[in-house]
Amino acid sequence: MNKAAPNLVISEEKAFEVWAQICGHINGMALGGSLLALRVAGHLKGAPLTLDRMNGNAGYLNGLLHAMAAMGWLNEPVDGVWDWTDAGRDLIRQADLLEHIPTLLDAADALLDRADCDLPDIASVPAPLGLILQGYLLAPLMLGCAARQDAIAPPNSHATLRALGWIDENGAFNDLGQIALSQAGAYHYPVTYLPTLARVGELLFGDPMGLRARTATQEETHVDRARDILFSGLVYQHSVGPAIWDRLRDVLTSAQAPRYILDLGCGDGQMLAEIGKRAPSVQLIGMEYNRVAQATAAERISGFPNAFVIAGDIGAPQATIAALTERGIDPKDVLLITKSVVHNRSWTPPTGPLVSGDTHAMAATPDGAIITGDALAQNLTEFFAAWHPFVGPHGFFVIEPHAIARATLRANLHRSIGPCLEYTHCLSNQLLVQADCLRRCAGLAGFVSRYSTGIGAGTLGYDHMSVDHFFVA
Ligand SMILES: C[S@@+](CC[C@H](N)C(=O)[O-])C[C@H]1O[C@@H](n2cnc3c(N)ncnc32)[C@H](O)[C@@H]1O
Known part of the structure; x- marks a missing residue:
């Protein structure tokens, strides 16, 4: 606010x-x-609600029941019954x-x-x-x-x-x-x-798959992506920018500053451009999988020396790194950064044994099945593990929004849009976890955070975003 x-x-x-x-x-x-x-x-x-008697798509219904409880309309479930x-x-x-x-x-x-x-x-x-x-x-x-x-x-x-x-x-x-x-x-x-x-x-x-259809040019139909990127830019201006600059100032202006900064899922390039203004000696590189965003970001950073945008997917690190090495860029000279994209990765069922823990999750597969908290945590661990070989000495800077404990959401309902954020993320198959889960999964994949902070508490009563600078442990 x-x-x-x-x-x-x-x-x-x-x-x-x-x-x-x-x-x-x-x-x-x-x-x-x-x-x-x-x-x-x-x-x-x-009548009290139970998922198995509701006869619908359990993943999305589960998200709805969680959001209704966060709004204070349903009690906490007892043996799967929500009254x-x-x-x-x-x-x-x-x-x-x-x-x-x-x-x-x-x-x-x-x-x-x-x-x-x-x-x-x-x-x-x-x-x-x-x-x-x-x-x-x-x-x-x-x-x-x-x-x-x-x-x-x-x-x-x-x-x-x-x-x-x-x-x-x-x-x-x-x-x-x-x-x-x-x-x-x-x-x-x-x-x-x-x-x-x-x-x-x-x-x-x-049938939930109708909404997953893409246009002939592969644009998504379930979300107004241009507006989503605009909103992300507003969040950047109001809260994220000041919070990350505290750390980036030191990293990007030190004698060991990276030569390149690669923003994974750079949206309209606003964060890169702001970084470029403050740290002119660092070369800007954006990566995006959305074509409209690629073009907008490329235009926005075109004034910075040698800046460019590549196509890529945050879930496929090898291809992204290959696109850099083809241009003669050594990944060791790159600081990786990403904001609000890790939870946007496409879901793939985890291949390793499940991480058990008290992971809160209201995530759904595109066809509407529940993704359990344990499966989600293992998938996130595998995401970080896939990046691990490509993270050099400058580290991986991760800025992410989070799922929030329901009691916290309920206590702050008068000043929070948390139920809306979490439910719409569930409906669009985005994979929010709580901040401690993100750090735990990064740790299991072999990272250690050397800078960790939260964003949001002053306005919302709780941190809804985290900032971590991860390094290979
Ligand atoms: C919420 S926006 C964030 C944009 C920008 N990072 C920011 O914070 O302003 C999410 C962005 O990630 C991009 N994106 C989503 N999934 C992606 C993926 N799997 N790989 C790369 N980019 C992705 C979207 O096109 C969109 O630009």
Whole structure:
């Protein structure tokens, strides 16, 4: 959260209230369509839920049950049975209103394109469903208003914004509204996943593979990747950049500085470009598997001497390193860095014996099976082991978001979009683990972290990202 918009006199308490509303919209938007799918399948009648009786795709349903428990709607499971909390039962009482969601999803699409649309009257729907329904409208609307720096909200949003207290009687954003606009960037995240959220019923109860289809040019259809990369860039600017520079400054400006820095899954190249500005003697190299990102990153770093971008997959280190050696680059001269990509690797069942431990996981295979925590940890260990032979004396700098213990998420629900992050990662087969699991797996693969820190606690109440500089032990 950005604490305050400039020049506003507003208490920190009020600013946090606005952020809590935004978190409610974002978490609600991630879960609303799934609640509707549960209702359609007859699972929203108050009876306790068990995976084996839900008759759907267990991996995605497991993610949903975990996220609903994080929201405080379900109790912790006892012998695989998830019973409703009082808050969950309140939600069930309002379940008829979930029928607005298909219309709201269409409206969200239209609002993103600035097309005209009729908005259902949801302004007076009370909590808990009110915030869920509002999210679909306010995410695209607030992103648009923030980007255009609108002082007045569009008339079709007035009832909803007035109910939130964000506009005055003339439709102008008041101080609270200005705070909301200054924090609107967070809405990019659920909007990125709208293509998945709109078809979540198929993932939970139908054929999940339809959503995995790619376009003729191999672009993904389940996520708006350009927006995902934009959101990652915002996260970089607001929190990651300052946190990693503390360490990179020393590494990149020392007498033993690496000649090259290779960013694995470099997205739009923002992190590389920022590093290049601060450490001009290091040659920048990006690696990406998405063609749009390759082109954007190549353009962004084109002004730096000898900078270039290669195609590659973070799960195939040998090919990436071969692409460097073909250009005469010795891997020993390279500092490897990656941000928010390790969990994006494609899932392959582990080949070695499972690492046992208390690994929390809500991950699913593309066809909707559960990935157990132990299997996920072994897969991550094998990922690190595959990189091990190619990590030279400059090490491997890993910046990753994480799964968070449910009790921690629940305690910080008023200021966290954790349930949305974790559930959308599950729905898109991304492989989040807790930070201690990542370090444990890297250790099992033969790495030791010589610099370790976390990001997020000041805003969210817990670290949702980790930064580690790993070296071969
Ligand atoms: C969340 S974005 C992060 C982008 C950038 N690292 C940042 O932090 O701004 C994930 C990026 O990883 C890329 N990516 C996903 N899976 C990948 C893989 N298996 N190998 C290489 N890149 C991958 C995506 O195309 C996307 O650009």
